[in-house]
Amino acid sequence: MNRRDALQHVAILLGGVISAPVMAGVMGEKTYTGESLKVTLDQESLLAEVADIIIPTTNTPGAKAAGVEKFIVRVVRDCYTKEEQKAFYEGLSKLDADSKTKFGKGFVDLDVTQKNEMVKQTTVDNKPFFLKMKELTVTGYFTSEIGATKALEYLPIPGRFEGCVPLKPGQKAWAL
Template identity: 70%
Template sequence: MNRREAVQRLFLLVGGVLSPPVIAGVMGQVLNTGESVMTTAGQEALIAEVADIIIPTTDTPGAKAAGAEKFIIRVMRDCYVKDDQDKFYAGLAKLDADSKAKFGKGFMDLSIPEKNEMVKLSMTNDKPFFLRMKELTTVGYFTSEIGATQALEYLPIPGRFDGSAPYKPGQKAWAI
């Protein structure tokens, strides 16, 4: 395998992990210079609740504490075209409407087990919305200060490179 082929395979591998708009969002770039959906405080709170079900508070703070919803809203606004934004926010509204239909109350008012059930239903009923929400939540969380320093191992000033450093049992993955 030559160098060019190796680089192409690497880009295919990385491209399958994160979508280009999310990578641009992490880099702080703006891809969408056209119209954007203006989010409401209610939508922002709903995004925070769904993100917190995806990455809940355990022995480390969850997605809501990390402010993942701010990342999600910014990346949707700056890196996705309006049509994709409309689909995302329609999926969010559908999740809330499905919660009202199933439990008689909106997603925000559900108990944790009910929220978990609704998110699991979203995985099958509205898979494109769920996959985008999950991708944005995980990237937003692990690129936040809380995610990088409390959920991952963080070394602000890296030492020497050791490509074969052993992990200790229970050690966190490294933040980059």
């Protein structure tokens, strides 16, 4: 099985289909060759914080530990048109502005409860941004080394194929 097939299977396992730009980004392709928006360190830091609310550190490392923000920046830059990039980063800016309005400080400076509240609010107020952010975060996490080896069960050299194997209580799903 090649990497593309494996990622498609992971997408199905995760309950959806990976969009074409994200799939191209996972494969390391560059589908947009025009001028891209410049991403500031503050925006990158904000992406890391939002991603870490979507996939927090629990008994496995979270999205921030996996460096998901770097994946998001690269995929948005290389695979989204300038208009799509602008819409995505405007959604990110809106989340930060809404945090300042509601709590008097930016998203990065909020406590975890407040961050969760703001992300939950974003799922309603700015659903297109949230869905794109979630897709990029989940894909970036589960295709990272940390996601594939710490959050999923991973066998670098798989044994024979057994299509139906019962999982033990608490056992992780398998990385493909």
